[in-house]
Every structure is written in C-alpha cells, then in structure tokens.
Amino acid sequence: MSKIETRDRILEAALEVFARKGYHRALVDDIVRASATSKGAVYHHFPNKQAVFLALVDDFAARLAGAVAAEIGARHGALAKVEGALVAALDTFAGNERLARLILLEAVSLGPVYQAKRAEVAGRFAALIRGYLDEAAADGSIPPLDTTVATLAWLGAVNEIVIQWLHGGVTDLRATIPGLTRLLLRSIGARAGTDAAAS
Numbered sequence: 001m002s003k004i005e006t007r008d009r010i011l012e013a014a015l016e017v018f019a020r021k022g023y024h025r026a027l028v029d030d031i032v033r034a035s036a037t038s039k040g041a042v043y044h045h046f047p048n049k050q051a052v053f054l055a056l057v058d059d060f061a062a063r064l065a066g067a068v069a070a071e072i073g074a075r076h077g078a079l080a081k082v083e084g085a086l087v088a089a090l091d092t093f094a095g096n097e098r099l100a101r102l103i104l105l106e107a108v109s110l111g112p113v114y115q116a117k118r119a120e121v122a123g124r125f126a127a128l129i130r131g132y133l134d135e136a137a138a139d140g141s142i143p144p145l146d147t148t149v150a151t152l153a154w155l156g157a158v159n160e161i162v163i164q165w166l167h168g169g170v171t172d173l174r175a176t177i178p179g180l181t182r183l184l185l186r187s188i189g190a191r192a193g194t195d196a197a198a199s
Contacts, residue, residue, distance in 0.1 A: 007045045010035045011059060014052045019098040023053060023106050053107070054117055060092075060099050061121040067092045068128065078135035079142070079190055083181050085129060086158065090180070093162050094173040101166050104159070126151050133188065143189045154184050 001009070013035030017026045028049055032039050046052045071084035093100045107114050133147040161180060165173040 006041055010037060010042055010045060011056055015056060015098060018102050057103055057117050064092045078132045082129060082132040086181050087177055090173060090177050104163055105166055126155055129154060145188060150188050
C-alpha cells in the first residue's frame with residue numbers, strides 16, 4: 001500500500017470513528033484498529049488526533065473547492081457563477097453528511113486551532129462569493145450594494161440550512177437548493193430576467 005493510500009485509509013477510518021464515538025471520546029487506538037494499520041503508520045502521517053481531524057477538514061475543503069470550481073466553470077455570467085457556487089456547496093454538504101456533522105456540530109468545542117481552520121475555509125468561500133457579487137454589481141446585474149454584508153448573510157443562511165438538516169429540521173438538503181438560491185438572489189436585487197434569478 002502506498003503512503004497516499006495509507007493516509008486515505010486512515011482518514012476514512014477516522015471519519016467512521018469520529019462519527020460513531022465523537023471527537024472527544026475517539027482515541028488514536030480506535031483509528032488504528034478501524035484502519036487496520038499500525039500506530040506507527042498513523043503517527044507517521046499525523047502527529048496527533050487533532051491533526052487527523054484537521055486533515056479531514058482540509059480534505060472536505062478541497063472537495064468543496066473542486067465542486068464549486070467545476071460548477072462555476074460550467075456557467076456564464078457573475079450571477080450564474082454565484083448560484084453555481086451555492087448549489088455546489090449545498091450539494092457537497094448533502095453528499096457528505098457524516099463529515100458535515102463533524103465539522104459543523106461536533107467540532108464547535110475544539111478550540112482556537114479548529115476555529116482558525118474553519119474561518120480560513122469559510123473565508124476562501126466568502127471571497128469567491130463576494131468577488132462574483134462585486135462583478136455582478138459592476139456589470140449591472142444587481143444594484144450597487146455592500147457585497148461584504150450580502151456575502152455574510154448568504155453564508156449565514158447556507159450554514160443555518162445545513163445545521164437544520166443535520167438536526168433533522170430539514171429532511172432533504174438538496175430539495176432546498178432551488179428555493180434557497182432564488183431567495184438569496186432576490187435578496188440582492190437580481191433582476192427576474194437573468195438566467196440565475198430565473199432558475
């Protein structure tokens with residue numbers, strides 16, 4: 001087994017262990033057993049349990065970024081790209097429920113290192129959304145507005161929908177995508193005739 005395969009196996013096992021036991025109750029020994037590797041292999045890739053968890057966050061962030069990039073690449077116009085980013089983000093969360101649960105619910109108590117990592121990931125997504133909102137305002141697709149405030153409001157809405165889904169208040173996250181994107185686009189004054197606002 002290659003180093004990359006071993007690392008991936010450890011992370012898959014860690015996700016299962018964290019999902020079953022929670023971060024705080026999970027032990028490195030549990031991850032070793034679940035991955036059918038050795039303690040040495042785990043410590044070769046990760047100095048501690050927190051590093052394993054942060055690697056899961058990084059992997060999810062990379063998956064999210066890849067999905068967003070693919071969706072944006074298939075669309076034309078700033079508003080359509082913003083909509084694509086929202087669709088890709090919600091779809092990525094919907095396809096990774098256990099990891100979403102860990103990142104958004106379980107990890108809240110993990111302290112400043114995790115909070116800094118979460119802020120970094122959210123900041124990258126926010127910068128992307130804000131950039132396309134700025135572009136949409138510049139090309140007249142939406143009226144001038146404070147795109148920083150709009151971006152934060154959008155991220156808050158997406159975060160709350162995902163958290164409600166994780167708590168069972170929303171049964172089908174993917175089913176919320178069309179209505180939520182329409183609502184968010186209207187919130188910034190997207191004209192009804194634009195492709196994004198009409199979809």
